[in-house]
Amino acid sequence: MNHPDTLLYSDTHEWLSVHDGIGTVGITDHAQNALSDVVFVELPKPGKVVKRKDPTAAVESVKAASDIYAPVSGEIIEVNSGLSQNPEWVNGSPYEQGWIFKIKLSQPEETSTLKKASDYVAGLGH
């Protein structure tokens, strides 16, 4: 499985990439694989302000719904509206086409609570 070194990872299997104070969030390759076929993504409304660990989006596989938690606090500034018609991007391209939302970080120091790739993969236990 693929977990790029350039990203940060949460214990709840979101990834975060930060550029100029804007974070892009999606779910990890491990998470998409565990969920299997994603058939629906519930996106947050742009403008919504969330705290770290708030349930912010949801991803539904054929069998079950899973919450996506904000890995950092901030304001949602953009969502990947293409996922409404193409939820399978989350499976096929979890780090590129399958990104879920962009967040303007209100507390950038929170990124220190996230893991780097090697620690995240070690925590998966296999």
Next chain:
Amino acid sequence: MPDTAELLETTLAPSHKALGARMVEFGGWNMPVSYSSILEEHRAVREKAGLFDISHMGQIFVSGAGAEAWLNTTLTNDVRRLSVGHGQYTLMLNESGGTVDDLIIYRLEDLRYLLLVNASRIEDDFTWLNRRKNANITLENLSPEFGGLALQGPESETVLRRSFDEEKRPLKRNQLLITPFEGLDVILTRTGYTGEDGFELFASNELLPKLWDRLLAEGKPLGLQPCGLGARDTLRLEACYPLYGHELDSSITPLEAGLGSFLCFDKPEKFVGIDVLRKQKQEGLSRKSVALQVLGNGAPPRAQYPVLKDGQRIGEVTSGSHSPTLKRGIALALIDSAHAEAGTLLEILVRERPVSVQVVKKPFYRSSSL
């Protein structure tokens, strides 16, 4: 939910693991939920063929003089209509008309019957039957000795023909045949839980892995895939087949579940629960199981989500999923019968957000081959 350590495993567990199946708990069993992906396995059954391990299901044999009349008091359908080698879908009710189990009964011999029951209900069914039986009836729960496979989909008949050495006489829907495979008996039935043509095969645990391997090998060139409980659930939901514990339970009557055609009110024997059901029929139902289809691109419904009409709660989802065939959310829901008419617009509450749905006619999917 029991610990994984306490879960039962079928004789095919090593095969499932070798095929890379994801396993889940179901009715006390550790069962494959999928091998490749639920969508892919679902499509294989609709278009080609799929093979399921259904060894968790129960086999209870009933025999003895008077078995026919006794079964007719115990089950809702009319076993007198069954000639040897034929089966029917039927229900077993409690005194208040609620459902003990739904099952298929086959007439094996003049005075010997096979009941195929739900995995999660084997113990309760057997206790219930024993409590009701009289001295002339012999009951045997042979579930631990039998394994089972479901071969489902349009290519099933071809796969079956290629897998058995001798030519089979054609079976009609719900017919049964006992046939040899490598010198041992296989109970072969033409039935299923997917909404496609297909077969269910029951055999000794010893024979089952050989049967599984043969059907997989013969089926592969025809597009057959091993399928897990995930696809079994989406397939049966599209066909609107009830799942015990969801559409049926000890407080839900078959009339409420929309299964009235399997109740025989005019047979000579009164079945357990008949008075409650007659009354329900006369007075009308207060709640009813309906099929709901999500309008547009809304989130798929899930069991226990509330169903609303004009903001008021009128019932709840009993089973819900994304439909791989319709490519939208579908559900069965038990709701106030005032709103059960096809075409009625309702809402399902998903994570506090209302999703628009419409009552539609059952089933969501009907195969041209059935």
